[in-house]
Amino acid sequence: MPGLDVGARLDQTPFVESNQQVFDDVAASFTEMSLMPAERSVLRRLAPHIADLDMLDLGIGTGRTTWTYAPLVHRYVGIDYSPKMLAAARRRLGHEPGIELQLGDARDLSAIEGDFDFILFSFNAIDAVPPDGRLQILDEVRSKLRPGGLFQFSAHSLGTLPFDTHRPYSARLADVPGYRLYATVAGVRYARRIRRINRGLDLSAARRRGWDVIPSMAHNFRIRDYYVDPEFQVRQLREHRLEVTAVFDTEGREVTLPHPSRDPWLDYLCTPI
Ligand SMILES: C[S@@+](CC[C@H](N)C(=O)[O-])C[C@H]1O[C@@H](n2cnc3c(N)ncnc32)[C@H](O)[C@@H]1O
Numbered sequence: 001m002p003g004l005d006v007g008a009r010l011d012q013t014p015f016v017e018s019n020q021q022v023f024d025d026v027a028a029s030f031t032e033m034s035l036m037p038a039e040r041s042v043l044r045r046l047a048p049h050i051a052d053l054d055m056l057d058l059g060i061g062t063g064r065t066t067w068t069y070a071p072l073v074h075r076y077v078g079i080d081y082s083p084k085m086l087a088a089a090r091r092r093l094g095h096e097p098g099i100e101l102q103l104g105d106a107r108d109l110s111a112i113e114g115d116f117d118f119i120l121f122s123f124n125a126i127d128a129v130p131p132d133g134r135l136q137i138l139d140e141v142r143s144k145l146r147p148g149g150l151f152q153f154s155a156h157s158l159g160t161l162p163f164d165t166h167r168p169y170s171a172r173l174a175d176v177p178g179y180r181l182y183a184t185v186a187g188v189r190y191a192r193r194i195r196r197i198n199r200g201l202d203l204s205a206a207r208r209r210g211w212d213v214i215p216s217m218a219h220n221f222r223i224r225d226y227y228v229d230p231e232f233q234v235r236q237l238r239e240h241r242l243e244v245t246a247v248f249d250t251e252g253r254e255v256t257l258p259h260p261s262r263d264p265w266l267d268y269l270c271t272p273i
Contacts, residue, residue, distance in 0.1 A: 125153075
């Protein structure tokens with residue numbers, strides 16, 4: 001099974017380069033343009049002053065969030081470290097006036113001019129960075145945020161583990177001839193792969209530590225992601241002088257911690273302290 005071979009190979013390679021390579025490989029599949037519920041919740045909060053805000057968007061992929069935010073804010077800067085993702089974003093949106101798109105790594109924002117009222121790192125992109133890089137990013141973000149500014153990012157939750165072995169059916173494809181047979185066969189393979197990943201988890205150790213790095217559901221398990229205990233995430237942010245002001249579930253509802261759901265990720269909104 002190709003996915004397992006890739007997984008075995010990734011186990012032996014330094015994972016930052018691997019994840020960056022995978023993002024390059026999958027750029028063509030990033031076609032979504034709408035905001036996610038938690039992003040809409042924060043956008044509603046920003047709305048009264050949005051035209052005055054300078055925004056830095058990290059890991060923009062092919063420009064999903066650029067599409068919504070760039071025309072609304074005062075200044076929009078978007079970066080991504082995948083040349084193919086950035087090229088796709090440029091093809092889609094680079095011609096729009098007032099959009100600054102740059103190839104760049106969120107671990108080093110020294111090449112980005114100025115500072116910002118709102119910094120976004122959406123769709124769990126921060127989780128693809130190794131643990132030490134994550135801390136560098138928090139420091140870089142902190143240094144680029146104006147007093148009273150806001151940083152929003154989403155991060156995979158440890159509480160979602162172990163993974164559910166059921167592969168969800170696609171309601172959109174349900175009536176496509178052959179889909180049900182395909183989905184049944186794919187579901188058996190998926191369950192086998194998940195059981196293998198679940199067997200490799202040491203959840204007690206991960207809960208004690210507050211995080212773990214494991215093969216991620218995203219991109220057919222080709223990347224490895226950081227999964228974090230939400231309360232640990234809040235403490236980690238505080239150590240990097242960022243205070244969480246709100247946490248949102250995948251439906252965009254504000255939640256309080258500890259949060260018992262098994263949502264695959266949560267969105268954190270924080271401000272510099
Ligand atoms: C899951 S995609 C999300 C794309 C987009 N933010 C969205 O929400 O649709 C993650 C993106 O973050 C980028 N990325 C991951 N780590 C990065 C880093 N350290 N610096 C810049 N971009 C990064 C990847 O290349 C990829 O385009």
